[in-house]
Amino acid sequence: MRFMVIVKATADSEAGVMPSEELLAAMGQYNEELVAAGVMKAGEGLHPSSKGVRVKFSGSQRSVVDGPFMETKELIAxxxxxxxxxxxxxxxxVKRCPNPMPGDSEIEIRQIFEAEDFGAEFTPELREQEERLRVQMSKT
Structure with a gap:
């Protein structure tokens, strides 16, 4: 089973406060354990929402909203x-993870859909396309 493990933003992460050397070292060691166990497939930190945008969809219309975004508890760090x-x-x-932020923080876990989760709507042609794209992505 694949999961996205999401580190939620805090006021500090949204303010651009960088992690301490101690936290970076602890996270580096934790990531080493994850990789050695074959668990970690990818992982990255994100810039604050002030450096991001959101693209909103309304029918065929698209609009771009510049960050920062107000609800810190809903943001991803x-x-x-x-x-x-x-x-x-x-x-x-996750329980073994060093606290990713000074003070209180939160990590959310979300399971990633697999092809079999989509049922009959995911036709053989769509499955073939998905596999072809995954092969292409693995080569880059």
Missing amino acids: GFWLWEVESLQACIDW
């Missing part, structure tokens, strides 16, 4: 992509 055998295994790994 970073993420990992993990592959583990269960949600509980993912939870167990």
Whole structure:
């Protein structure tokens, strides 16, 4: 099972406060453990929302809204992509994580859809396209 593990933003991360050397070292060690266990597939920190934009869709119309975005609790400061055998295994790994932010912080776990989750609507042609795209992405 694949999961996106989402580090929620805080007022400090949104203000552009960078992690301490101690936290960077602890996270580096934690990431080493994840990679050695075959769990971590990707992971990155994100710039504050003040450097981002949102594209809003309304029918065929598109509009761009510049950051920063007000609801810090709804924002993402970073993420990992993990592959583990269960949600509980993912939870167990998250519990071992160093606190990603000074003070209070939160990590959200969301399972990633797999092809079989889509049922009959995901036709053989669409499955073939998906596989072809995954192969192409793995080569870059």
